[in-house]
Each structure stands twice: as structure tokens, then as C-alpha cells.
Amino acid sequence: xxxxxxxxxxxxxxxxxxxxxxxxxxxxxxxxxxxxxxxxxxxxxxxxxxxxxxxxxxxxxxxxxxxxxxxxxxxxxxxxxxxxxxxxxxxxxxxxxxxxxxxxxxxxxxxxxxxxxxxxxxxxxxxxxxxxxxxxxxxxxxxxxxxxxxxxxxxxxxxxxxxxxxxxxxxxxxxxxxxxxxxxxxxxxxxxxxxxxxxxxxxxxxxxxxxxxxxxxxxxxxxxxxxxxxxxxxxxxxxxxxxxxxxxxxxxxxxxxxxxxxxxxxxxxxxxxxxxxxxxxxxxxxxxxxxxxxxxxxxxxxxxxxxxxxxxxxxxxxxxxxxxxxxxxxxxxxxxxx
Amino acid sequence: xxxxxxxxxxxxxxxxxxxxxxxxxxxxxxxxxxxxxxxxxxxxxxxxxxxxxxxxxxxxxxxxxxxxxxxxxxxxxxxxxxxxxxxxxxxxxxxxxxxxxxxxxxxxxxxxxxxxxxxxxxxxxxxxxxxxxxxxxxxxxxxxxxxxxxxxxxxxxxxxxxxxxxxxxxxxxxxxxxxxxxxxxxxxxxxxxxxxxxxxxxxxxxxxxxxxxxxxxxxxxxxxxxxxxxxxxxxxxxxxxxxxxxxxxxxxxxxxxxxxxxxxxxxxxxxxxxxxxxxxxxxxxxxxxxxxxxxxxxxxxxxxxxxxxxxxxxxxxxxxxxxxxxxxxxxxxxxxxx
Numbered sequence: 001x002x003x004x005x006x007x008x009x010x011x012x013x014x015x016x017x018x019x020x021x022x023x024x025x026x027x028x029x030x031x032x033x034x035x036x037x038x039x040x041x042x043x044x045x046x047x048x049x050x051x052x053x054x055x056x057x058x059x060x061x062x063x064x065x066x067x068x069x070x071x072x073x074x075x076x077x078x079x080x081x082x083x084x085x086x087x088x089x090x091x092x093x094x095x096x097x098x099x100x101x102x103x104x105x106x107x108x109x110x111x112x113x114x115x116x117x118x119x120x121x122x123x124x125x126x127x128x129x130x131x132x133x134x135x136x137x138x139x140x141x142x143x144x145x146x147x148x149x150x151x152x153x154x155x156x157x158x159x160x161x162x163x164x165x166x167x168x169x170x171x172x173x174x175x176x177x178x179x180x181x182x183x184x185x186x187x188x189x190x191x192x193x194x195x196x197x198x199x200x201x202x203x204x205x206x207x208x209x210x211x212x213x214x215x216x217x218x219x220x221x222x223x224x225x226x227x228x229x230x231x232x233x234x235x236x237x238x239x240x241x242x243x244x245x246x247x248x249x250x251x252x253x254x255x256x257x258x259x260x261x262x263x264x265x266x267x268x269x270x271x272x273x274x275x276x277x278x279x280x281x282x283x284x285x286x287x288x289x290x291x292x293x294x295x296x297x298x299x300x301x302x303x304x305x306x307x308x309x310x311x312x313x314x315x316x317x318x319x320x321x322x323x324x325x326x327x328x329x330x331x332x333x334x335x336x337x338x
Numbered sequence: 339x340x341x342x343x344x345x346x347x348x349x350x351x352x353x354x355x356x357x358x359x360x361x362x363x364x365x366x367x368x369x370x371x372x373x374x375x376x377x378x379x380x381x382x383x384x385x386x387x388x389x390x391x392x393x394x395x396x397x398x399x400x401x402x403x404x405x406x407x408x409x410x411x412x413x414x415x416x417x418x419x420x421x422x423x424x425x426x427x428x429x430x431x432x433x434x435x436x437x438x439x440x441x442x443x444x445x446x447x448x449x450x451x452x453x454x455x456x457x458x459x460x461x462x463x464x465x466x467x468x469x470x471x472x473x474x475x476x477x478x479x480x481x482x483x484x485x486x487x488x489x490x491x492x493x494x495x496x497x498x499x500x501x502x503x504x505x506x507x508x509x510x511x512x513x514x515x516x517x518x519x520x521x522x523x524x525x526x527x528x529x530x531x532x533x534x535x536x537x538x539x540x541x542x543x544x545x546x547x548x549x550x551x552x553x554x555x556x557x558x559x560x561x562x563x564x565x566x567x568x569x570x571x572x573x574x575x576x577x578x579x580x581x582x583x584x585x586x587x588x589x590x591x592x593x594x595x596x597x598x599x600x601x602x603x604x605x606x607x608x609x610x611x612x613x614x615x616x617x618x619x620x621x622x623x624x625x626x627x628x629x630x631x632x633x634x635x636x637x638x639x640x641x642x643x644x645x646x647x648x649x650x651x652x653x654x655x656x657x658x659x660x661x662x663x664x665x666x667x668x669x670x671x672x673x674x675x676x
Contacts, residue, residue: 045502097465100438101458120439124462124498127435130465131492134472138484146484147475154469160462162381 015331017059017234023325024067027081031063034085038132048329049113049125053092056110061221061329062192063088069196069210072322079199082136082146087192089133090149094156094188096126101160111249145195152191159183168248168274170266174255181222182215189218209313213326216310222332223303225298226251228337230287242283252302254286260293296337303334348550354667355397361663362405369401375469387451387463391430394448399559399667400530401426407548410660416538420474420488421483425530426465427471428487432494432526434464439498440585483533490529497521506586506612508604511594516557519564525555531555549649550663554648559671561641564589565634566675568625580621586611590634590640598631608647634675641672 023055039050063084070080099112114122197207229244361645377388402420409417437450504510531552535545567582
């Protein structure tokens with residue numbers, strides 16, 4: 001079920017996150033220390049649940065964005081480390097709540113926290129991490145950064161509810177879908193990248209450049225994620241292929257295949273997604289239709305579109321290893337799928 | 339199953355929340371407007387879920403505390419209205435998540451949001467309201483108020499997880515129980531009362547007085563709530579009698595009755611609470627034991643103890659209608675049980 005797409009526009013055949021990892025290495029060690037310390041509690045279940053997810057091998061792309069977007073303007077200090085940790089906690093809290101909402105049993109190849117400790121602990125430890133995230137932001141003391149991140153928290157939750165509203169509705173348009181992923185995923189990427197220039201006290205144009213970079217990178221990232229759900233291998237991804245299909249989640253590969261299909265095929269989609277007939281046989285059929293109508297390759301083309309916007313957003317900034325690393329991350333996010 | 343306890347220390351036989359309601363009436367109208375506006379969203383499900391709970395007739399004691407604790411120092415403006423709304427949103431978010439965690443079907447006599455819209459919407463709309471609460475706090479711009487309220491958010495979640503850890507464990511001590519209610523209930527009362535003096539820019543002593551008042555009022559409030567769960571009428575309370583018993587929640591009436599009971603009676607409690615044998619017949623037996631060992635009257639005595647501390651906390655403040663109203667609320671909270 002692997003998908004190979006020729007990346008014709010890519011100048012970088014083997015794009016990697018490594019330059020960004022290397023540049024942020026020292027600060028990420030401080031972030032990791034702070035994560036351990038702020039996920040600590042005398043209430044034993046809190047670090048247990050939090051560390052289960054925290055140690056499960058996520059890439060920590062979002063906190064690296066915050067670190068890089070402050071450091072590229074010469075910022076040194078600890079505000080960016082605290083904000084990067086806040087961003088990661090906001091993300092972790094969202095994952096804990098998402099697993100409850102989606103009734104997922106697997107994330108990144110491991111049992112979800114809710115399967116081990118129950119829905120109750122997942123909801124409440126998520127709330128705790130969100131509270132700790134806000135305390136760290138307050139500790140930094142920048143009302144501008146607080147404004148950006150608290151707005152992101154509202155927007156993310158709003159996006160998740162919107163996703164719930166459009167779930168199992170085959171009439172969802174590409175625009176509806178974009179509204180969902182802009183809110184539930186891209187808003188945090190944008191906020192993570194915007195708070196760097198804020199603490200670095202740089203000019204408004206640079207702040208907007210990083211915000212736009214983060215937003216469009218986030219859109220590309222989520223589009224590719226939604227392709228991977230139909231095209232990757234569960235072991236590689238640490239999740240089950242076809243999870244979105246089984247949950248009746250409407251993502252772009254499905255929207256495109258539905259709209260481009262025949263009346264009979266549209267009936268199939270409605271029965272599968274709205275009617276819940278999502279067994280393995282129907283998943284096979286869905287994958288066939290998605291392939292026939294270019295649902296994956298055209299979703300990747302959309303991702304490349306947003307990737308290009310992210311690249312252009314950074315164009316006016318002076319060349320630097322930081323900028324080069326951030327640009328390479330765009331290709332890395334899109335090439336994950338090949 | 340009604341419980342009538344002589345309130346020998348009470349100087350005020352018919353204590354009421356009315357003086358506080360009257361004094362805060364104009365500002366509470368602004369709070370109610372702000373609640374409606376900030377619970378709004380283009381995503382229709384959000385105001386539906388939020389308003390279901392918001393309009394369900396809670397007393398809105400917490401936001402009134404914030405308004406009173408600012409107004410009593412002569413504060414006028416809108417910061418206290420925004421913070422009062424934030425406090426109510428934090429409380430509403432907690433209730434939405436609590437109902438999921440406790441699997442409750444009834445709150446204040448109405449079906450819980452999770453019974454109507456599902457656990458998913460309850461978790462996510464709770465997250466949205468928490469995000470909106472933080473945005474309003476940021477809008478006020480007081481880092482001190484942000485510090486107090488974000489710390490409360492962490493502490494509340496920590497207390498909820500602690501409650502989960504001690505659930506169904508009959509060896510829970512009164513001290514463990516106090517740690518739980520201090521965190522899950524009293525911390526928000528304390529924060530609600532402390533942010534008033536903060537925005538009013540009053541002296542540190544007054545700020546500490548209100549904080550201590552809120553904390554101890556919150557303890558008394560929760561102790562009485564836990565008595566009501568065993569002693570009130572479902573219709574009056576808007577919840578089911580014996581909910582805590584059926585959920586295996588360890589509250590002070592149970593702790594006292596367990597510790598004061600015979601070995602046989604302790605076996606009964608373990609089977610009922612830890613073993614889940616909590617049918618109506620066992621609830622009847624539990625109520626009998628609680629009555630025999632003074633579990634309710636002594637829990638009320640504890641509430642009176644904290645009520646006295648709350649009263650003394652305000653003692654150094656000059657007489658005013660505000661102070662009188664806040665003092666009367668202490669008696670009102672405790673007399674709910676009689």
C-alpha cells in the first residue's frame with residue numbers, strides 16, 4: 001500500500017530534519033529537561049501518563065520551530081525554551097484528548113494512554129499539562145506570546161469540534177476540510193513559529209513571515225499525514241492504516257475521490273463513511289477508488305502548494321543556517337510520504 | 339433522607355446569598371453578556387453544548403466572588419468582569435470534563451452534555467472554554483492575575499487526578515481527602531477571590547485575606563456538597579442521591595464511618611466501595627452506618643471549622659456591605675445542608 005510520488009519541484013532529493021535537529025540540539029536538551037520537570041507531580045499517575053506519551057518518540061517538531069524562530073534572530077536566554085516546552089505540552093494535551101475523542105487504541109506504535117490508564121486519566125492529565133503550559137507562558141511574562149498561544153488553544157479546540165461536526169458527512173467540501181486542519185493542526189505550528197520572533201523582539205514583518213511559514217507548513221504536514229493514513233505501513237507510522245476510514249473521518253483523499261466518482265461510487269462512500277460499513281473489504285475498495293481518482297497524489301500536490309507558500313514566506317529573511325534548516329523541513333514533511 | 343443539623347454557632351438563622359447577588363447584580367449582567375459572547379462560535383455545536391450547561395441554573399458563586407473582591411476595594415472598570423467570566427469558564431470546563439470522567443448522566447437536574455452530545459463534544463468544548471478563559475485573562479493584561487489563575491488550572495487538574503488515584507481505596511485518610519478537595523474545589527474559590535484585590539491594586543495583606551477566605555469557603559462548600567450527596571433529595575440538588583457511593587468516591591462521611599466502624603462494617607465498606615457492590619440495598623445500609631457514626635454531622639462540623647477560618651480571614655478588613663455579604667455567604671454555603 002506504499003505510495004511513491006515523484007517530487008518534481010523538489011531541489012532536495014533527500015530532505016531531512018537533521019539540520020534543524022543539530023542546530024537546536026543544545027536548547028532541545030533544556031526543553032527535554034523542562035518537560036520532565038514540569039510533567040512531574042506528587043500525584044504519581046501524572047508523570048506516568050505524561051511520560052508514556054512524551055517518551056514515545058515524537059519528532060518534537062513544534063518546539064524545534066519555536067527554538068529556531070527565536071534563535072535565528074540572535075535570541076539567547078530561556079524564554080524560548082519555556083515557550084517551546086509550553087507548545088509541546090499543548091500538543092501533548094491535545095493528543096491525550098484526541099485519543100479519548102477518537103477512541104484510538106494505538107499511537108506511534110504504542111498503546112494509547114487511555115488504553116492503559118483509562119479515558120479518565122487521559123482527560124485529566126491533558127488538562128494538567130495544559131495548565132502547566134500556561135504557567136510556563138506566564139512565567140515568560142510576554143503578553144504578546146500569551147495572546148498568540150492562548151488564541152491557538154481556543155482555535156485548536158474549535159477545530160476539533162468542527163471536525164466532530166463534519167465527521168461522517170460526505171458533503172464536506174475541501175474548504176470545510178481546510179478550515180478543520182487550519183484550526184486543529186496549522187494554528188499550533190503557526191503559533192510555535194510566531195512566538196520566537198516575539199521573544200526575540202524582532203520587527204513585525206519577520207514575525208508575520210514566521211507565522212505564515214508555520215501556518216502553511218502545518219497545512220502541508222496535515223495533508224501528508226492524511227495521505228499516510230491511507231498509504232503508509234502501520235509499523236512505520238505507529239498507527240493503523242485506514243484508521244481515518246474506520247472512524248468515518250473525512251479527509252482530502254476521500255473528498256476528492258467522492259466528488260470525482262460515479263453515482264454508484266458515491267453511494268459506496270456514503271455507506272462506508274456515513275453508514276459505518278468500514279470493514280477491511282470496504283477499506284480495500286476505498287483504496288482502489290482513491291488510487292483511481294488520484295486522491296493521494298492530488299492531496300500531495302495540495303501539500304506542495306502550501307509548502308511553496310511556506311517557502312516564499314521566509315524568502316525576504318536573510319540567508320542563514322537557521323533559515324536553510326527551516327526550508328528543508330518543508331520538503332522533509334512532504335517527502336515523508338514517498 | 340434529609341439531614342437537619344443545629345447550627346449552634348450561626349448568628350444568622352436564614353443566611354442568604356441574596357446580599358451578594360444584589361450587590362453584584364449590575365456587574366453580573368455584564369458577566370452574563372460576556373459568557374454568551376465568548377461561548378459563541380461559528381461551529382454551532384460549541385454554543386449549544388456550552389449554553390446547555392451555562393443556562394442550567396448554577397448559582398455563579400465563583401464569578402460573584404471575583405466581582406465582590408474587586409468592588410469592595412473600590413475597583414470600577416471591566417477587568418474584574420473579564421476575570422469573573424474566565425473563572426466561570428474554568429469552572430464550566432471542569433464540569434464538562436468531570437461528567438466524562440465520572441460518567442454522570444445528570445447534573446443540576448438536567449441530562450449532562452455528554453448524554454446529549456457525547457463524551458467527545460464534552461471534552462472538546464471544555465477545552466475550548468478553557469482556551470477562551472485564558473484569552474480573556476490575557477486581554478486583562480495582569481501577569482499576577484494570570485499567574486494565580488493558571489496555577490489554579492494546574493492544581494485543579496492535579497486534584498482531579500489525585501481523586502482518581504484514591505478512588506475506591508478505603509484506606510484514604512481525612513488528610514488525603516482534604517488534599518483532593520483543596521485542589522479540585524477550594525483552589526478555584528481562592529483564585530476567584532484573590533484576583534479581585536489584584537486588579538484593584540490593593541495591599542498584599544488584603545489580597546492574602548481574600549485568598550484565605552476563598553480557600554476556606556471552598557473547603558466548607560465541598561464538605562457540605564459531599565454531605566448533600568448522601569443526605570439531600572435528588573430533585574432539590576439536581577443530582578442523584580448516592581452518586582458518590584455508586585462511583586466508589588471516597589468522601590469524608592464515608593471515611594469517618596469506615597474508621598469508626600467495627601471490623602465487619604469495614605468489610606462491608608470495602609466490598610461496597612472497592613468491590614463495587616453499590617446497589618440500592620447497600621446504599622441504604624451505608625446511610626445507616628453513616629448516621630450511626632455521625633458521618634454527616636461531623637462532616638458539617640468540619641465545614642463549620644473552615645467557615646470560621648474564612649470568617650476570621652476577613653476580620654481585619656473594614657466593615658462594608660461587601661464584607662457583610664461575603665461573610666453571609668459562608669453561612670449560606672453551610673446552611674444549604676439543613
